[in-house]
Amino acid sequence: MIERKISRFGVLFLVFLLPLFGFSQKGEKIQTIVIDAGHGGKDTGALGKVTTEKAINLAVAKKFGAYIEENMPDVKVIYTRKTDKFIELSERAAIANRNNADLFVSIHVNSTEGTTTANGAETYVMGESKNEKNLAVAKKENASILLEDNTDAYDNFDPNSTEAYILFSLSQSMYQKQSLDIAGKVQKQFAAKGRHDRGVQQAGFLVLWKTSMPSILVELGFINNAKEEQFLNSEKGQTQMALALYRAFEDYKREFEAENHSGQKPVVQDQPATNVGDTYFTVQFASRDKKVSSTDKAFSGVKEVDVYHYNGAFRYISGKFTSKDAAMKRQSEVRALGYKDAFVVAFVNGERGTIKQAEEALKK
Ligand SMILES: [Zn+2]
Structure with missing residues (x-):
């Protein structure tokens, strides 16, 4: 069986990580x-x-x-x-x-x-x-x-x-x-x-x-x-x-x-968006060429909207979480609001990184 180690990019790259819809x-x-x-x-x-x-x-x-x-x-x-x-x-x-x-x-x-x-x-x-x-x-x-x-x-x-x-x-x-x-x-x-x-x-x-x-x-x-x-x-x-x-x-x-015969569904707790440092998981749900003036109006229903600029476009994200499961729960919520392509992304020290990098950084 092939099993490769994949954590070799030290650079912050867009790594679109594709999480679960549900569990x-x-x-x-x-x-x-x-x-x-x-x-x-x-x-x-x-x-x-x-x-x-x-x-x-x-x-x-x-x-x-x-x-x-x-x-x-x-x-x-x-x-x-x-x-x-x-x-x-x-x-x-x-x-x-x-x-x-x-x-x-x-x-x-x-x-x-x-x-x-x-x-x-x-x-x-x-x-x-x-x-x-x-x-x-x-x-x-x-x-x-x-x-x-x-x-x-x-x-x-x-x-x-x-x-x-x-x-x-x-x-x-x-x-x-x-x-x-x-x-x-x-x-x-x-x-x-x-x-x-x-x-x-x-x-x-x-x-x-x-x-x-x-x-x-x-x-x-x-x-x-x-x-x-x-x-x-x-x-x-x-x-x-x-x-x-x-x-x-x-x-x-x-x-x-x-x-998985003894597997139990994980209990996911929402974590407060406060007290989250520069390394976190979030849910990206929209991209726009221009910055929208009011995120409340543009994305009604989506909680804790923030924006960052990447690759020529403004990327809108919802929430900041220190656990991947909490971010996946948010992803389900955002998708239920109609943003069907919403997906979890990770930031490591304020830059886009891989989910794995964020997990490792948060373990420390
Ligand atoms: Zn083909």
């Missing part, structure tokens, strides 16, 4: 999974000779979901799409957050330029790409936003800018460990089905950016490799891939629930 992950059970068939509608994804990525993604997503529905009556399966329609990347994550999902699985098919012999399956989690190949995969998948009408949700992210990825790839989910766990299980099952195992990888995917639960992106194979396309386009191939995903989910669920 399902700390509950005892895996109750809801969101299955995301990549692309759709005008966004075909990668093109093969006889089929499209979007069609393979949807077929495997539906089969995978059907196995769960048949065999796990205690799990609710939510699909981001069940038909050939276009859905924004941010909306895919929002569907998972709104439904308080315990796991998010985005299904894709890869394609390479130049060569037609690349083969095998790989599974990604959000993180820093270690090589050009992974970066290229993320760029290709993120290019979907170029087809979106409104890209406000991405904080001016330019999917073609390598520099943007350097910042973006520092995003680390607080669920990275669990994401790596399910990713490893998926790869193990793919290998068991005889697929070439390209391993667990990391890169910056917009679709994984704001999900508030363990999240993976699966690349089933290469559509520009004729043999792989044929396999992925076949009933047998799609069944095998869906079964592999199902087996991995089954293992993940069983292990999670065994480890």
Whole structure:
């Protein structure tokens, strides 16, 4: 299993940390999974000779979901799409957050330029790409936003800018460990089905950016490799891939629930915003090009609004907390007010830092 230490950026970077909506992950059970068939509608994804990525993604997503529905009556399966329609990347994550999902699985098919012999399956989690190949995969998948009408949700992210990825790839989910766990299980099952195992990888995917639960992106194979396309386009191939995903989910669920059988829901106490120093957690819920004159009027209902300037825009935050759980509770409240993309961020010594850095600093 791959497990990387991630606390090596000493600098204060925007690290959008993606917290929970509610506390399902700390509950005892895996109750809801969101299955995301990549692309759709005008966004075909990668093109093969006889089929499209979007069609393979949807077929495997539906089969995978059907196995769960048949065999796990205690799990609710939510699909981001069940038909050939276009859905924004941010909306895919929002569907998972709104439904308080315990796991998010985005299904894709890869394609390479130049060569037609690349083969095998790989599974990604959000993180820093270690090589050009992974970066290229993320760029290709993120290019979907170029087809979106409104890209406000991405904080001016330019999917073609390598520099943007350097910042973006520092995003680390607080669920990275669990994401790596399910990713490893998926790869193990793919290998068991005889697929070439390209391993667990990391890169910056917009679709994984704001999900508030363990999240993976699966690349089933290469559509520009004729043999792989044929396999992925076949009933047998799609069944095998869906079964592999199902087996991995089954293992993940069983292990999670065994480890958490005595788990109790945490009691979260609101902490007063006073007496909080320069290191704290807060909830970012809006960005504006211009500073609003009255936050009370602009953001009615949101408590303890403050603002800071970052990356060319004014970012509005709610509350300051010395515990992450308290900030997550505030996040739920702010989201309930309609700011569905609200998320927890951390400040360390007055500068934007990572959640991990803030936790470590607050421990001292
Ligand atoms: Zn894709």
